[in-house]
Amino acid sequence: MTDTQIGSFIRDCVVFEDDTENGLDFDTFYGLYISWCVLGRKIPIPDSAFKTALELEGVKPIKENGRRIYPGMSMVGPAARDYVVNSVPVWSETATDIPVSEIRQQAVASIA
Template identity: 80%
Template sequence: MTDTQISIFLSDSVVFEDDTEKGLDFDTLYGLYISWCVLGRKVPIPDSAFKTALALEGLKQVKENGQRIYPGMSMVGAAARDYVVNSVPMWTETATDVPVQELIDQEAVASIA
């Protein structure tokens, strides 16, 4: 992957907002990059090379509230949607030990009463 492709990834998947306290930590940014690669059928580079490529693009991490982030960045676009959908844990029946349909039935009964 070349620096040009990192630039394309950044322009496709990130917005820069100087007047915001938002930012993305490295793991989130790399996960977003992986989603972008999957959607675009590109072979992702290792995380260490990705960190180097970000530095070559002039992006630097800062420490805020005990966490290292790339400030002023927010996720956008198809890769952002893919990353969010695939990084949220699935709610399953084993999480509650109650079948999902039973929970739905209990809520329906409670709303009628």
């Protein structure tokens, strides 16, 4: 059986936890994939093809409040850190009492 780009991505970036109520919504899952592609210098596939490729790998979402959620999944690894760091809004330090650098550290620590 040949390895697929999506199969490699899933092995590198996702852990499955049956006992968790959490999961990844489609936008987060695709954003994680984009981070993985950028870090690995791979050409990403469009989001519609990504959805189909996940299904071919046996990864199917559930619908929750009109959103596609992939239950029991959590992000791990360098692509997860990259995604989180680059997804945290850049607030000015005057808008919050917490320095931006500390917010980013907390975000990265939450996935480590």
